Amino acid sequence: MATHTGRLTTTPAGTAPAPAPADAAPDLRPGQVTGPPVRVRGLTRRFDGRTVLDDVDLEIAENQFVALLGRSGSGKSTLLRALAGLDADVDGTGRVAVPRSTSVIFQDARLLPWQRVLDNVVLGLAGPGADGQGRARLAEVGLAGRERAWPNQLSGGEQQRVALARALVSEPRLLLADEPFGALDALTRIRMHGLLRELCQRHRPAVLLVTHDVDEAVMLADRVLVLDDGRLTVDLAINLPGPRSHRHPNVVEYRERLLAALGVNQAEGAAA
Numbered sequence: 001m002a003t004h005t006g007r008l009t010t011t012p013a014g015t016a017p018a019p020a021p022a023d024a025a026p027d028l029r030p031g032q033v034t035g036p037p038v039r040v041r042g043l044t045r046r047f048d049g050r051t052v053l054d055d056v057d058l059e060i061a062e063n064q065f066v067a068l069l070g071r072s073g074s075g076k077s078t079l080l081r082a083l084a085g086l087d088a089d090v091d092g093t094g095r096v097a098v099p100r101s102t103s104v105i106f107q108d109a110r111l112l113p114w115q116r117v118l119d120n121v122v123l124g125l126a127g128p129g130a131d132g133q134g135r136a137r138l139a140e141v142g143l144a145g146r147e148r149a150w151p152n153q154l155s156g157g158e159q160q161r162v163a164l165a166r167a168l169v170s171e172p173r174l175l176l177a178d179e180p181f182g183a184l185d186a187l188t189r190i191r192m193h194g195l196l197r198e199l200c201q202r203h204r205p206a207v208l209l210v211t212h213d214v215d216e217a218v219m220l221a222d223r224v225l226v227l228d229d230g231r232l233t234v235d236l237a238i239n240l241p242g243p244r245s246h247r248h249p250n251v252v253e254y255r256e257r258l259l260a261a262l263g264v265n266q267a268e269g270a271a272a
């Protein structure tokens with residue numbers, strides 16, 4: 001486990017967080033591979049003296065898919081960045097333990113424009129099997145045959161598929177995703193939902209997906225959290241056996257409960 005305290009070492013996007021600092025909390029042991037992949041204790045983050053995360057506790061179990069909802073500005077990205085070890089410059093306290101094998105995806109694919117698609121996917125992956133792994137992940141996201149394309153020859157949705165392939169190529173124990181489909185059109189987004197769910201069922205990382213979209217949260221996650229006023233105010237288990245459908249009566253009920261928690265009137269629609 002990489003264990004972060006209030007001040008963190010900046011880690012490039014898409015790679016594992018920095019090794020544990022020497023002042024790791026005794027209850028969150030660096031290098032520990034047992035226990036839940038995500039353990040957060042008393043996490044507080046402030047910007048200009050304003051508290052954005054207020055004493056947040058969170059555990060995410062092995063293979064669990066968690067969606068994080070909250071109004072714009074509620075601190076979702078701040079929490080994700082703390083987990084990713086990307087908030088070294090932010091004022092705060094608390095303990096964060098995540099696996100060394102953690103991948104991060106953002107709304108923009110963040111591909112290197114001077115590297116071909118396959119090279120982007122296997123970036124940072126060592127060993128003779130790396131190219132094979134990269135090709136396999138590209139095939140899984142429907143991009144077999146595009147290995148030698150340049151990123152700017154791909155559509156936005158295709159670039160995001162490459163980002164997903166890159167995130168999964170190292171078989172991470174934890175996948176952190178900050179609105180990965182936020183910039184895509186509605187149809188592409190629905191296709192990406194199916195793809196992400198299928199890939200997560202196959203590769204089994206624990207997932208924390210930040211989203212504005214209540215339907216996205218309910219259709220994808222095993223558990224939905226709502227962040228409000230710096231605290232996790234809702235922790236809802238999603239129980240939908242079998243293939244997920246928008247028409248399932250439980251979906252309608254979960255959606256209503258979450259919209260109410262977000263203070264959204266049904267007539268205003270599903271976007272939080």
Ligand SMILES: Nc1ncnc2c1ncn2[C@@H]1O[C@H](COP(=O)(O)OP(=O)(O)OP(=O)(O)O)[C@@H](O)[C@H]1O
Nearest residue numbers: 047048052070071072073074075076077078079212
């Ligand atoms: N680097 C920063 N400097 C100052 N304030 C910041 C910084 N980053 C975030 N904030 C503030 O912290 C609050 C939470 O921001 P954050 O980006 O975590 O929200 P969010 O829930 O992800 O919102 P959105 O849904 O719009 O992406 C906001 O009020 C934001 O203005």
Ligand SMILES: [Mg+2]
Nearest residue numbers: 076077078178
């Ligand atoms: Mg955000």
